[in-house]
Amino acid sequence: MRTIEVLENKLHIVYEVGDYDELRLMHFSRLPYRAEDVDASCKWRFRAMEVHATGENQGDHHGPKHTGSNPGERMKYLSHADTRNERGRKLAIELGEARTGLRATMHLQFYDGVSVVRSWTELRNESDAPIPLEYVTSFALTGLGKEGLAPWERKLRLSIPHSTWCGEAQWRTHTLPELGFQNVNDYMMKRISLTSTGTWSTAEHLPMGYLHNDESGIGLLWQIEHHGSWHWEIGNINDQLYLHLSGPTWTESHWLKQLRPGETFVSVKAAIGSAPGFDAAVGEMTNYRRAIRRPNEDNRRLPVIYNNYMNGISGDPREDTLLPCIDAAAAVGCEYYVVDCGWYSDGNWWFEVGDWQPSAKRFPNGIGAVMDYIHAKGMVPGLWLELEVMGIDSETAKRVPDDWFFCRNGKRIIAHSRYQLDYRNPEVIAYVTEVVDRLVLQYRVGYIKMDYNINAGVGTDIGADSPGDGLLEHNRAYLGWLDGIFAKYPSLVIENCSSGGMRCDYSLLERHSIYSASDQAEYRKNAVIAAASASAVTPEQLAVWSYPNRKSDEEAVIMNMASALLLRVHQSGELEALAPEMTALVREGIAYYKSIRDRIPVSLPIWPTGMPSLDSRWTSFGLVDPAGDRIFLVAWRFESPDETLEIPLPAWRGRQAAATMSYPRERAGDCRWNAEAGTLSVRLPAMNAARAFEVKLNEESR
Incomplete structure (x- = not known):
């Protein structure tokens, strides 16, 4: 048995290569790895990737879950490269299997100073026959609840970001049993999953999630980076919890890719970070988003x-x-x-x-x-x-051919009186x-x-192996x-x-x-x-x-x-x-x-009174300056009978600071910094009111 151990940007990552060259991702966390947290008899379930092809055996009692995949189960470790580039450290692990001739490269890109990695999978067909792909993970992690003594039903809380038109980014937090997910046997059919199918990536949920371990105090935050169909799921397998992140799938979004001899397919990208609490995790993800973003004025x-x-x-x-x-x-x-x-x-x-x-x-x-x-x-x-x-009344749409647009079964797709253009077509691009x-x-x-x-919807079948394949290639075009x-x-x-x-x-x-x-x-x-x-x-x-x-x-x-x-x-x-x-x-x-x-x-977001929701009576949001000596805050009072709110800022407890109401300057409202308690008291005398505040550390407290 061999291990690949990485400690980078406060992230501890451990891969294990088994006696038969199977690759397992044993650990991904802000915490160090403890081998004793994993029963040796369960290690075979810590598979580092899943990939499934039509005609292969999905070889476990899986129900709707994406486990037991093949040729994923047969993939063997071949080699790895641990290098650096202009962004940070880069880990690339090569796998392959002889029966289909499928080769895979699992990529992990680090970003200097950020506790988040970007992950994706590259597949290559080195055989002389096509491989019909139905599912591939961008990231797969097993052992979500292994840290601590309590069972995962009691210590894990999952935060789900609901979204809808005019109601975006509404996070709700649950224990797993509150979502109907309880440990009744080793191969439950139940899973917790979010899926977006079609060309709106966040019509029902953000492509994110946050899982917090109350016992260890550490959480896992992820995002899938795709504006088409995507899927993530949490399930159990042999008393272990797993997380799978992916783009489109055959089951959820009509995606099938015929990987022809010599062809390469690259999964959508995902980002995963670990930090002590939601605000800290979002702070790390914010720094990551800044690192990957196109430089611009x-x-x-x-x-x-x-x-x-x-x-x-x-x-x-x-x-x-x-x-x-x-x-x-x-x-x-x-x-x-x-x-x-x-x-x-x-x-x-x-x-x-x-x-x-x-x-x-x-x-x-x-x-x-x-x-x-x-x-x-x-x-x-x-x-x-x-x-x-x-639009359906566009003169251009009336005169151009159907292959400018998404079509299925020989017909143009019409959605809300519009045709969807297909950016794979060079005439559309022009x-x-x-x-x-x-x-x-x-x-x-x-x-x-x-x-x-x-x-x-699911995509277009013009010049595609499946509607989902047409959508994905349009997305990329x-x-x-x-x-x-x-x-x-x-x-x-x-x-x-x-x-x-x-x-x-x-x-x-x-x-x-x-x-x-x-x-x-x-x-x-x-x-x-x-x-x-x-x-x-x-x-x-x-x-x-x-x-x-x-x-x-x-x-x-x-x-x-x-x-x-x-x-x-x-x-x-x-x-x-x-x-x-x-x-x-x-x-x-x-x-x-x-x-x-x-x-x-350059500042990082905080929600000192918890995540805002559409039924909040008071809420607050702030930015912490990177120097750590200044916080910008906005507080909103909605239909609350209370004129005052205590905003906890525990990192500043015991430190002297000056608090001011910064906008508007000459209207009713007040604030006071309470050094011993580490709280900012704010007063808004009217309902449905908001004020902006600044809190600055005194020179001697910096």
């Missing part, structure tokens, strides 16, 4: 964006209605102005997407005149696009590239709001196109929006510098979504609507502004119709944001 500068859609003029932009909005946005300090949907349509903006020619009816002087007006006001202009679809070129070069656009408002656009126009900002937050994943967010958190139009619910979404997106990428309208009272204006202050300001609403005192509050908020925005891209 937008995430350094954090300019303030105005978009006219939300609680404003919506999908009905016209030259005469836009000009006063542009004036108002410039007056409060906005730096980008984005004209949202409808600019291309004389009629209904929804059905006519796809032709992307400006409406002469809406813009009698040409849309270029409006773009020039935005420039003249000192702002960068932007336009809305939805380049992955064409068409959408021309649209972007025209906007950038002719209209001098510096910002594109890239929306995506449908789920086109779209990313390749996006990479080319950013290489061509490196200063162009392209927002990731999918009916708000329906594609909150790091295959897209590795590339996009900014992400629209939600379409939620009710500002109190939007506040909760904003605060919670920093668990899934770095703060400097997380765009949050601030959209007061002419009916908003003072507290509504303040909450709108406060909810965006520690993230990205997506200003909207009816600024041109606000009373002067309300406009002053918006202007004050934007000025304060500009004074602290250089700290946002």
